Amino acid sequence: MTEFDTDRGSLNAGLAIAGLLAGSVLLLAAGRAPANGHRNGRAAALPPRRSSRKRPTVVAARRLNRAAGVLAASVLADSSVEHYRGSFKNKAMYTPLIVSASTLATSLHGTADARPAAHWFRDATYLTAAVSGLIGTGFHIYNVGKKVGGFSWQNFFYGAPIGAPMAILLSGLLGFCSERVRESRKGTRPEIFQLPAGRTMAAVIGAGLLGTSGEAGLLHFRGAFHNPFMLLPVTLPPLGAALLGRAALAGPGQQHRATRWWMRVLAAMGFAGVGLHAYGVSRNMGGWRNWSQNILNGPPLPAPPSFAGLALAGLAALELMEDHPDA
Amino acid sequence: MSDNPQHTPRARRGRAPDVFRPGGWVPMREYGEDETVDFAIVGTGAGGGTLACKLAEYGFSVVAFDAGPYFRPLEDFASDESEQTKLYWTDDRIVDGANPLQLGSNNSGKAVGGSTVHFAMVSLRFRPEWFKSRSLLGYGADWPLDWREMWNYYREVEQALKIAGPVNYPWGPPRPRYPYRAHPLNAAARVLAKGCEALGIGWTETPLATLSAPRGLAHPCVYRGFCVAGCSTNAKQSALVTWIPRALAAGAEIRDLAMVGRVEVDAAGRATGVHFHRDGTWHFQRARHVVVAGYAIETPRLLLNSTNGQFPDGLANSSGLVGENLMAQSNQAVWGLMDQEIRSYKGPPSLAITEHWNYEDKGKDFFGGYSYMSQGPLPQLWANTQMAARGLWGARLMSDMQNYNHVAGLKIVGEMLPQENNRVTLADEVDQFGLRIPRVTYSWCDNDKRLIAHALKFMTQALEEADARDIWTQEDDTCHLNGTARMGSDPARSVVNADCRSWDIPNLWICDGSVFPTVGGANPSLTIQAIACRTADRIRDLAGRGELDQPARRRYAAQTAQ
Numbered sequence: 001m002t003e004f005d006t007d008r009g010s011l012n013a014g015l016a017i018a019g020l021l022a023g024s025v026l027l028l029a030a031g032r033a034p035a036n037g038h039r040n041g042r043a044a045a046l047p048p049r050r051s052s053r054k055r056p057t058v059v060a061a062r063r064l065n066r067a068a069g070v071l072a073a074s075v076l077a078d079s080s081v082e083h084y085r086g087s088f089k090n091k092a093m094y095t096p097l098i099v100s101a102s103t104l105a106t107s108l109h110g111t112a113d114a115r116p117a118a119h120w121f122r123d124a125t126y127l128t129a130a131v132s133g134l135i136g137t138g139f140h141i142y143n144v145g146k147k148v149g150g151f152s153w154q155n156f157f158y159g160a161p162i163g164a165p166m167a168i169l170l171s172g173l174l175g176f177c178s179e180r181v182r183e184s185r186k187g188t189r190p191e192i193f194q195l196p197a198g199r200t201m202a203a204v205i206g207a208g209l210l211g212t213s214g215e216a217g218l219l220h221f222r223g224a225f226h227n228p229f230m231l232l233p234v235t236l237p238p239l240g241a242a243l244l245g246r247a248a249l250a251g252p253g254q255q256h257r258a259t260r261w262w263m264r265v266l267a268a269m270g271f272a273g274v275g276l277h278a279y280g281v282s283r284n285m286g287g288w289r290n291w292s293q294n295i296l297n298g299p300p301l302p303a304p305p306s307f308a309g310l311a312l313a314g315l316a317a318l319e320l321m322e323d324h325p326d327a
Numbered sequence: 328m329s330d331n332p333q334h335t336p337r338a339r340r341g342r343a344p345d346v347f348r349p350g351g352w353v354p355m356r357e358y359g360e361d362e363t364v365d366f367a368i369v370g371t372g373a374g375g376g377t378l379a380c381k382l383a384e385y386g387f388s389v390v391a392f393d394a395g396p397y398f399r400p401l402e403d404f405a406s407d408e409s410e411q412t413k414l415y416w417t418d419d420r421i422v423d424g425a426n427p428l429q430l431g432s433n434n435s436g437k438a439v440g441g442s443t444v445h446f447a448m449v450s451l452r453f454r455p456e457w458f459k460s461r462s463l464l465g466y467g468a469d470w471p472l473d474w475r476e477m478w479n480y481y482r483e484v485e486q487a488l489k490i491a492g493p494v495n496y497p498w499g500p501p502r503p504r505y506p507y508r509a510h511p512l513n514a515a516a517r518v519l520a521k522g523c524e525a526l527g528i529g530w531t532e533t534p535l536a537t538l539s540a541p542r543g544l545a546h547p548c549v550y551r552g553f554c555v556a557g558c559s560t561n562a563k564q565s566a567l568v569t570w571i572p573r574a575l576a577a578g579a580e581i582r583d584l585a586m587v588g589r590v591e592v593d594a595a596g597r598a599t600g601v602h603f604h605r606d607g608t609w610h611f612q613r614a615r616h617v618v619v620a621g622y623a624i625e626t627p628r629l630l631l632n633s634t635n636g637q638f639p640d641g642l643a644n645s646s647g648l649v650g651e652n653l654m655a656q657s658n659q660a661v662w663g664l665m666d667q668e669i670r671s672y673k674g675p676p677s678l679a680i681t682e683h684w685n686y687e688d689k690g691k692d693f694f695g696g697y698s699y700m701s702q703g704p705l706p707q708l709w710a711n712t713q714m715a716a717r718g719l720w721g722a723r724l725m726s727d728m729q730n731y732n733h734v735a736g737l738k739i740v741g742e743m744l745p746q747e748n749n750r751v752t753l754a755d756e757v758d759q760f761g762l763r764i765p766r767v768t769y770s771w772c773d774n775d776k777r778l779i780a781h782a783l784k785f786m787t788q789a790l791e792e793a794d795a796r797d798i799w800t801q802e803d804d805t806c807h808l809n810g811t812a813r814m815g816s817d818p819a820r821s822v823v824n825a826d827c828r829s830w831d832i833p834n835l836w837i838c839d840g841s842v843f844p845t846v847g848g849a850n851p852s853l854t855i856q857a858i859a860c861r862t863a864d865r866i867r868d869l870a871g872r873g874e875l876d877q878p879a880r881r882r883y884a885a886q887t888a889q
């Protein structure tokens with residue numbers, strides 16, 4: 001906490017809840033989406049617009065939309081709570097709310113869309129998200145650096161979190177990649193910037209896992225790793241990143257079964273992290289009875305699902321590599 | 328029965344308050360008065376509370392007495408400065424000398440947990456050279472302790488209190504990482520930082536004994552800001568919520584509202600127990616060893632009040648030094664107004680510190696050192712300060728109080744030199760128990776004055792560099808009391824040895840800030856606790872070798888003969 005704002009109104013609570021609700025809606029949608037496009041052909045939850053529902057590139061693209069959406073929901077809820085806590089002191093602090101909400105809506109659209117063509121609006125939104133993530137990172141770095149003490153532990157701990165805007169950048173990148181995969185022509189290698197799509201995404205997602213792990217590491221170090229569970233997000237995701245890196249470098253025809261399982265573990269960790277953070281909130285003065293203050297003071301509830309978003313994207317990339325060994 | 332802890336003892340009938348659960352109790356072992364316990368400890372603060380815990384955990388039977396109440400912080404502590412004066416020792420005392428001390432607030436404590444219940448939580452290690460300040464720095468007296476050994480005990484205490492400190496400490500030899508991370512700086516702390524950076528000296532987050540992450544049933548600090556009026560959330564790691572619960576769990580008994588008035592010594596010159604007043608009458612507790620841990624005024628007072636035919640000048644006083652070399656620490660401040668809101672009451676009062684002038688010896692015209700810290704005076708204290716230091720009253724005071732949210736200040740903890748004329752003696756007047764009250768005599772020496780002048784000048788510059796305006800100095804304030812029963816290597820020039828054991832009475836120990844030969848420019852609580860941990864280890868080791876009953880003086884003679 002940077003400003004010792006202890007005079008909390010009830011609005012904060014409303015905003016926090018709104019952020020969490022948005023996340024829940026996405027997760028529900030995400031839960032339904034894979035059935036729609038799954039290659040096992042389970043009953044569709046949303047009516048397909050084209051008959052290409054089983055085309056692997058479209059399946060992969062929709063999974064990536066879903067992953068981008070999970071990340072965007074995490075950002076929407078997290079930036080709502082944290083920037084509310086910062087009293088939206090700078091008008092620019094509304095940006096991630098607007099961008100992540102748009103990205104979330106776009107991702108829902110993409111998840112539901114079974115057509116094998118990119119959509120210019122989705123592309124535009126995802127690119128905007130990526131750019132705003134970069135600009136946001138710049139803003140956060142500026143915020144840390146301008147405080148007395150400069151780039152010190154104190155300011156990295158309690159200034160604007162350096163890594164947080166990267167989550168919306170990653171969401172935008174995943175969405176952008178999903179559009180490139182989706183528009184791949186049948187019988188050709190899915191590509192992103194002329195690179196094999198699956199492997200490129202595996203590398204990007206691996207880097208994203210490392211960065212997110214770094215962010216969790218910094219903040220859990222701030223909390224002195226007082227609970228052993230706080231070690232999970234600094235140990236499991238780097239292993240996942242290594243596995244994804246290996247997958248990115250491996251030749252065609254590999255199964256990557258362990259990597260897929262590891263992505264499922266990371267997704268579970270991401271969602272379970274909300275529960276652990278809820279427990280963390282309860283350990284502040286007044287516990288959940290004092291929720292309007294402790295949601296702001298305690299560990300951020302919406303943060304851990306960003307791991308789940310990346311892990312789901314990793315799964316999508318691995319499945320694409322399986323369906324398109326050269327991807 | 329009344330549950331007012333100031334009137335009715337709470338620790339009795341086999342249970343003591345559970346400070347972590349409203350209305351809760353924890354089991355407590357009780358000892359009969361005729362039962363001779365291994366240790367009767369007088370005082371439960373930084374010295375006595377720590378020692379009670381450690382000795383009980385080592386398997387000794389322990390009864391620890393405190394004249395104050397057994398508070399339940401979650402229920403008994405109000406966000407009200409006046410109400411919380413109940414934490415202070417405000418019994419009658421006489422002060423005199425050229426610079427009489429103001430007693431009865433920040434330099435006193437009357438509660439289970441002692442003054443750690445309301446201390447500012449600043450947990451500093453001593454500069455290593457201070458343990459040999461006479462030999463290495465040319466002033467004061469050498470301690471009979473080695474800093475490297477103390478470094479290990481500091482670590483033990485820092486771990487026990489989960490001190491929240493900076494990742495890297497800028498001064499002194501390397502120290503292990505603080506168990507918890509530093510707290511966020513408030514605006515007052517950033518003013519200190521800005522001044523230091525402008526003047527090119529180091530600063531850091533103050534290592535504090537308040538939690539920055541959860542610990543068991545204690546929550547992280549909520550930055551309520553009432554720290555020095557008693558923490559109502561248990562984030563503050565006082566002896567009351569750290570050592571004392573451990574002591575109880577290990578089988579120690581705590582006797583609250585139990586004023587010890589006299590240590591009994593038999594014809595053989597050995598302490599046999601303590602007389603204490605509880606429930607309206609005097610009692611006697613038998614003990615194999617007595618530890619006096621009443622801090623720098625009550626400790627010499629008890630020793631001086633325990634005279635008998637064999638010890639007509641008081642116990643442990645063959646050197647004549649009991650009560651002498653009282654050392655306060657200078658606590659002068661510089662205050663100014665900032666254009667932006669500061670609201671210095673938010674969070675712990677001293678979140679940032681510079682120990683530059685503790686570790687830098689060049690550019691000084693005085694012996695010793697000082698640190699200075701950011702400040703967060705609560706409104707009533709602030710009004711008192713304006714009145715006492717500036718003589719403001721009436722409309723002028725009202726008008727200046729309007730600036731409260733824009734005030735920033737820097738305050739030193741400065742080293743004052745030991746002087747035999749600064750002392751605690753007994754007055755002829757008696758208190759409510761019929762015990763002679765202490766007379767506390769205090770005068771600054773020229774070195775003290777030079778240190779203060781240096782600090783005020785430097786801090787004024789620092790505030791100017793931080794863009795403060797309307798700067799003024801608060802020139803008369805002191806904090807922390809030490810000395811009066813100094814430890815040393817020579818029975819003729821000290822009261823206790825390095826183990827805090829009396830040279831004169833082999834089973835009488837003194838374990839609090841009284842034993843400090845010098846005070847340094849750092850808050851003493853961490854050092855008091857480190858010494859208590861060391862004393863406990865020494866007692867365990869001596870007992871293990873069967874030497875606990877061997878007089879310290881005989882061992883000294885054997886050492887000097889070698």
